[in-house]
Amino acid sequence: MKTDLIIIGGGPAGMAAALAAYEKGIKDLLILERDKELGGILNQCIHNGFGLHTFKEELTGPEYAVRYMDMVAEKKIPSLLNTMVVDVQGGSPCVVTAMNREQGMFKIEAKAVVLAMGCRERSRGAMNIPGTRPAGVYSAGTAQRYVNIEGRMPGREVVVLGSGDIGLIMARRMTLQGAKVKMVAEIMPYSGGLKRNIVQCLDDFGIPLKLSHTVTQIHGKERVEGVTISKVDDKLNPIPGTEEFVACDTLLLSCGLIPENELSQGAGAQMDDMTSGPVVNAKLETTVQGIFACGNVLHVHDLVDNVSKEAEKAGEFAADYILNGEEDWGEAVRPKIAEKTKCTLPEDRDAGSQLICIGCPVGCLITVNKNEDRTLAITGNTCKKGEAYARNEMTAPVRGVTSIIRVEGGSGRVVPVKTAGEIPKGRIGQCLDEIGAVTVKAPVKAGDVLIQNVAGTSVSVVATGNMPVAICL
Amino acid sequence: MYDVIVIGAGVSGCAVARELSRFKLKTLVLEKESDVCEGTSKANSGIVHAGYDAEPGTLKAKLNVLGNRKMAALSKELDFSYKQNGSIVLCFDEKDRDRLEELKARGEANGVEGLRIIERAELLEKEPNIGDDAVAALYAPTGGIVCPFGITIALAENAFVNGVEFKFGETVTGIQKQEGGYLIQTKQQTFETKVVVNAAGVYADQIHNMVSASKMEITPRKGEYLLYDKNVGNMASHTLFQLPTALGKGVLVSPTVHGNLLTGPTATDIPDKNEKETSREGLGQVTQKAALSLKGIPGRQVITSFAGLRAHITKFERNGAVSGAESKEMSDDFVIEEVPDAAGFIDVAGMESPGLSCAPATGEYVADIIKKILNPEENRDFVSTRKGIINMSLATEKERHEKIKENPAYGKVICRCEMVTEGEILEAIHRPLGATTTDGIKRRTRAGMGRCQSGFCNPRVVEILARELGVDESEIKKSGGDAWYILPFEEER
Known part of the structure; x- marks a missing residue:
């Protein structure tokens, strides 16, 4: 088999790269996806908050994915689903070896390849949390898959470790499905998630956020029976004497993502220790000829909108390479990585009059006072959404579900x-x-x-x- | 009435069962867990020792050297992973050279072949990442590595197809002597047998003490390990031991047969026979000590840690004398014998290191004892070979292609990290003594054993198990008992 461009991975990065290359004139291209449908991890991120930049509206993960799937379908860009790529080699041509049920093992030659395999979660083992090894320790994404794709509940009483957005979202999700989330522990002195997610995922449900705390022991022989939580010092080491046993049957880990680069390494791509992704030049080409990279395989992104944007560029660069041939590789350019969110809610906040706006990711601190004529004086918001939110929140709070x-x-x-x-x-x-x-x-x-x-x-x-x-x- | 009941389906019990299946014997293996290989056999170093450690003349020495010699042929016959990668015992201090020589002499007395003292230059050739302080080493070319699950499951399956029965979830609660044999009581039922083999691992003392007046005490010795990603599996090619010093026994650093890197174990005597917790201190100790042997093991490449228990005999009153580790005058050996005050009851106790290496020899040794008691006829239908589950990730592209054409399930990857296909998982479920738990799948196929530690494949493996076993997913467990993954529908919102 031969084609101009192969895109490995049919998530947001892969689809955006394919569409961009198509627009640039590459009509002979193919997406290889290991799952049974396109969309990648977006399919299980059923919550709101995607697409503000790309579509100028707030979408859920599946909605964001469907928009791209529809565009891919409209352009009749072909994809092979349930297909696992086992090897990629660069050069002219690049050779991709893949397998699936129908075709067995097969090779495809392509003029260029875009890597868009995404990332995986850090496991309990990678964090080296001591204790027993019972059932009930899940990465947040595994639990999310159980709840949102399989429609099954992975536990009753939950402790979440890690307060990035995935951890916060899963704390709410488990609560909504009937679980008791006892706390979200975070080893850093701040949350890695958005302010609005602390408000709408934890505060709304009275779930405590324990900053500067981590899980230091897992208990339970068959199923998790509890965890030990300890306070950590400023070097993040547990402080002896601060141990607290928290009974639970489930521990969800939301402790970081790792770009999934086994194929890139197999291709001989030079890796960047800092991003855990491949080294690329200004045109997102790896050090292996004809192989480009984008999305979470290149570095972990906070926003899917940014993944799409970067992937579009990779698609365009790959198209350019196919149409115009190789230029001088130039020099390595490390992708711009947004500084990690470091979020704390103001501790001295007066819950009666001060609110964190959940209207958008900014999370303005809004102060509401009652005027003498009983109207509300709303200050601190930076847009109209904030005013509406504050008014509602003080009188009749509302939420999307x-x-x-x-x-x-x-x-x-x-x-x-x-x-x-x-x-x-x-x-x-x-x-x-x-x-x-x-x-x-x-x-x-x-x-x-x-x-x-x-x-x-x-x-x-x-x-x-x-x-x-x-x-x- | 059984001819033989083996208590415990670890590597020793399964090795005995397999040897017994060469004869016309009605044999039953009783296991308290839900699968074979659930105790000491599942959490250890996976090393086939050369045989220089044990005192000459001990059972440990004899069975180790014999087991080592038999391992290669057995691995071919039963199709499990084994590699003779050679062992190296590192000496970090010129002053300790005598001890290195002692070790070599002991090994030679035990019949270990090819032992050689090598100097730092040769050491560096063999292991470029060797620690800076290593001055010399004992090189044992016959040392090897084996998949501890692979060998145990292979022995069990082969025993099973040759007629040995297995019953799981049967905890032995009592044993009574009776005319011509024993009555074994489990939590659920009673079994009659002529001969009993006590291969109960860390519980072998309790089983022994049910029938004998000479009391035995086993104190589990916990060992904590760290397992590293395959990315760094080639940092060492030999198994690197440390010469014991005044500061302690040291830890090993070794590649595994699957291509990971393994470091450990610690050694802590613990009172609880079921306590397998890892600790911050223990894992820290392993990391620190391993760094002496091999430079630059990257901490961020750890994929999991685990603890295992060695069945260490701390006390054994025999013939009026007390032996075991507590007594210096008697050796610290395995106890494999027909119990003097319990005819037809055979202990296979104290099977700590090098128990795994000995297994092929232990099986024969115990079978010989039983042959003398029961005088059995040969089983002419005995099938000595067993074919394991295909490992698609190791097969050639052509083999993989053909396998998928034969059965498309081999074209669907379920575990991404280890590239395990649905076909392999189905084999694991439907073969003799098939897997019923996710741990069972993991030990038979490696699904979930990779760098993401089942984060991706767990829901998929649970789904396949439930479908194939015809039960709801809430009934699928990690390892039996209360190790559930998801709630029954009734409990959901």
């Missing part, structure tokens, strides 16, 4: 959903009970209304992803 609904006869078990608008905070429980009681029939398309007037509101629950009918082989 994302969850899943069971599907019968689909290729998967559940479809992601969201409330089409915000509902009163006090109705979240009822909303989730109604969502849990429903089973819909496949096929489901993103945007389908699945429940009307949820929890006695005028808001409906709509699908945010597609669920085709199961194909029996």
Whole structure:
């Protein structure tokens, strides 16, 4: 087999790279994806907060993925699903060796390759947390897959280690599905997540965030029975005497992501110790001829919007290389890495009058005072959203809800959903009970209304992803 | 009525069972856990020792050298991973050279072949990353590495297809002598047998004490290990031991048969026979000591840590004398014998290091004892070979292609890190003594044993197990018991 361009990975990076290369005139291209559908990890990130830059609106992960999948489908860009790449070699041509059920082992020659394999989570072993080795220690992403893709619950009483956005989001997700999240522990003196996620994922549900704390021992012979939490000093070493036993049956780890570069290394690409990704030049080409890299395989991104943007460039550069041939490689350029979020909520915040806005990732601190005429004086917001949020929050707080609904006869078990608008905070429980009681029939398309007037509101629950009918082989 | 009941499905018990299946004997293996290889056999160094450690004349010395010699042929016959990579005992101080010579002499007395003292220059040739302080070493070309799960599962499967029965989840609670044999009581039921083999690992003292007046005490000796990514598996090619010094026994650094790097173990005597916790201190100690042997082991390449228990006999009252580690006058040896005051009851106790290396010889040694008691007929239908599960990641492209064409399940990768396919997982479930837990799948196929430690494949393996075993996913366990992964539907919101 021969093609002009192979993109390894059909997540946000792979799809954006493919589309950009297509626009540049590369019509003979192929996406290789190891999962059964395109979209990558976005498919299990059913929460809101994606697409502000790319689409100028807030989307859930599956919605963001569906937008790209639709574009890929529209351009008829071919992809091979359930296909694992086992080897990549650069040069002219590049050779990709892959395997799947239908074709067995096969080789494809391509003029260029874009690496877009994404990243994986740091495991318990990689963090070297001592203790026993029971069931119930999950990386946040594994738990997320169980809850949002398999529709199953991986535990009842949960401790989350790591307060990056994934940890915070999973603390809320587990809570919404009925688990008791006892705390989120964070070894740093600040959270790595967004302020608004601390508010809407932890504060909303009364989940404590323990900064400068880490898990120092895992207990339980068969299933997790608890963890020891210790305070750490400014060198991040546990302080003896501060140990606290927290009973739980589940420990979720959200402690960082590692670019998945086994293929890049197999191709002989030089690696950058700092990013854990391959070394690239200004055109995102690795040190191996014809092999480009983008997205989380290059370095871990905070925002999917940035992944898409970088991947578009990689797609364009790869197209350029295919059309115009190799230039001088030039010099290595380390991708610009956004400084890590270091977030603390002001400790002396007066909960009665001061709010963190959850309208966007900025997280403005808004002060609300009552004027003499009983109107509200709102200060500290930097946009109109903030004013509306503060007004609501002081009078009748509202939230959007994302969850899943069971599907019968689909290729998967559940479809992601969201409330089409915000509902009163006090109705979240009822909303989730109604969502849990429903089973819909496949096929489901993103945007389908699945429940009307949820929890006695005028808001409906709509699908945010597609669920085709199961194909029996 | 059984002819023989073996208590314990670790490597020793399974080796005995397999040897017994060469004869027309009705044999049963009782195991308290849900699978074979759930105790000491699953968490150890995976080393096939050359045989220079033990005192000449001991069972440890004799069975080690014999086991070592048999390992290569056995690994071919039963298709498990084994490699004779050679062992090196490092000496870090000129003053300790005598001890290196002593070790060599002891090895030679035990019949170990090819032992040689090598100097730093040769050491560097063999191991370029060797620690700066290593001045000389004992080189033992017959030392090797083996997959501890691979050998145990292979022995068990082969025993099973040759007619040995296995029962899991059976904890022995009592044994009574009766006319012509023993009555074995488990939590669930009672079994009658002519001969008992006590291969109960760290619990062998409890089983022994059920029938004998000479009391035995086993104190588990915990060893903590660190396992490193395959990226650094080639940092060492030999197994590197440290010459014991006044400061302690040292730790080993070794490649594994699967291409990882392994460091450890610590040695802590603990009272609890079921305590396998790793500790910050223990793992720190391993890291520190391993750095002496090999330079630049990158801490961030650790993929997991674990602890295992060695069955160390601390006390054994025999013939009026007390032996075991507590007494200096008697050697610190395995106890493999027909118990003098319990005819037909055979101890295979104190099987600490080099128990794994000895297994091929232990099986024969115990079978010989039983042959004298029961005088069995040969089993003419005995099949001596066993084919393991194909390892797709190691197969050639052509082999892989053909396998996928034969069965497409071998084209679907489930564990990305170790590149384990659905076909391999299905084999693991449906072969003799098939896996019923995710740990069972892991030890048979390596799914979940890689750098992401099952983060990616766990939900998929659970799904396959549930589908193939015809149960709900909430019933799939990590290792039996209460090791559940997900809640039953009824408990969900």
